[in-house]
Amino acid sequence: xxxxxxxxxxxxxxxxxxxxxxxxxxxxxxxxxxxxxxxxxxxxxxxxxxxxxxxxxxxxxxxxxxxxxxxxxxxxxxxxxxxxxxxxxxxxxxxxxxxxxxxxxxxxxxxxxxxxxxxxxxxxxxxxxxxxxxxxxxxxxxxxxxxxxxxxxxxxxxxxxxxxxxxxxxxxxxxxxxxxxxxxxxxxxxxxxxxxxxxxxxxxxxxxxxxxxxxxxxxxxxxxxxxxxxxxxxxxxxxxxxxxxxxxxxxxxxxxxxxxxxxxxxxxxxxxxxxxxxxxxxxxxxxxxxxxxxxxxxxxxxxxxx
Numbered sequence: 001x002x003x004x005x006x007x008x009x010x011x012x013x014x015x016x017x018x019x020x021x022x023x024x025x026x027x028x029x030x031x032x033x034x035x036x037x038x039x040x041x042x043x044x045x046x047x048x049x050x051x052x053x054x055x056x057x058x059x060x061x062x063x064x065x066x067x068x069x070x071x072x073x074x075x076x077x078x079x080x081x082x083x084x085x086x087x088x089x090x091x092x093x094x095x096x097x098x099x100x101x102x103x104x105x106x107x108x109x110x111x112x113x114x115x116x117x118x119x120x121x122x123x124x125x126x127x128x129x130x131x132x133x134x135x136x137x138x139x140x141x142x143x144x145x146x147x148x149x150x151x152x153x154x155x156x157x158x159x160x161x162x163x164x165x166x167x168x169x170x171x172x173x174x175x176x177x178x179x180x181x182x183x184x185x186x187x188x189x190x191x192x193x194x195x196x197x198x199x200x201x202x203x204x205x206x207x208x209x210x211x212x213x214x215x216x217x218x219x220x221x222x223x224x225x226x227x228x229x230x231x232x233x234x235x236x237x238x239x240x241x242x243x244x245x246x247x248x249x250x251x252x253x254x255x256x257x258x259x260x261x262x263x264x265x266x267x268x269x270x271x272x273x274x275x276x277x278x279x280x281x282x283x284x285x286x287x288x289x290x291x292x293x294x295x296x297x298x299x300x301x302x303x304x305x306x
Contacts, residue, residue, distance in 0.1 A: 008042035093284040095124040162274035169266040175235035189262025196237035
């Protein structure tokens with residue numbers, strides 16, 4: 001292997017991400033000629049052409065796209081190595097900053113915090129809630145150490161690590177006096193389109209998709225679980241809600257689980273704890289994630305069934 005291969009790959013990534021040799025040179029603080037020289041040497045070492053230079057801007061070739069994928073993996077591992085060795089030098093954590101998805105059950109978060117406090121009472125905890133895109137940005141910018149968010153299609157986590165902490169069934173629910181609740185037999189999926197859906201703000205972007213979990217004909221946006229439940233209790237719509245989070249409302253008769261023939265198995269809402277690759281969790285953060293995963297999965301196993 002060429003002794004400068006990692007450096008050449010770093011230059012290659014910079015060109016691919018900025019879209020030009022000059023952009024890469026600016027990012028890396030090098031001359032454009034040095035960037036071009038590194039790419040030429042990389043192509044010579046790998047014996048493939050990674051960029052098509054015939055146009056105004058360099059374009060990745062088929063081989064270049066394959067190399068890009070491998071290069072991203074290599075540097076992800078390099079970042080992990082650097083972070084782990086840094087963590088070995090400085091392991092003291094005095095406070096953890098945790099930001100949770102607006103849809104995540106805060107009582108689960110509180111129970112995990114109680115378990116954590118029993119083992120590490122000296123570590124302070126700072127909690128906040130936000131929506132998925134903001135959580136990703138805050139983790140990336142170092143404003144929070146641990147993010148808790150729902151896993152969704154299109155999730156981009158190249159610079160993140162994490163683990164699943166919960167997989168909770170969802171049910172279609174509405175007030176008992178809602179028109180859908182008055183139907184005796186299980187109704188077809190298309191019947192949902194005739195009635196307003198209450199959607200959490202975190203899922204607003206899903207409204208443009210064909211996923212049956214968000215219907216596009218008529219929906220209202222709620223900024224959190226509390227607002228969503230209040231609207232449901234007033235009979236102002238129906239919603240997909242995490243099962244255990246509406247169990248008390250169903251038990252009190254304020255909400256009912258609707259029977260839809262088009263949804264035979266309840267969809268699962270999966271949540272993960274995530275962190276930046278460059279700043280992996282230390283002992284305290286790792287213990288908190290363990291407490292959270294244990295609490296989240298226990299709740300999933302003890303779901304009431306309606």
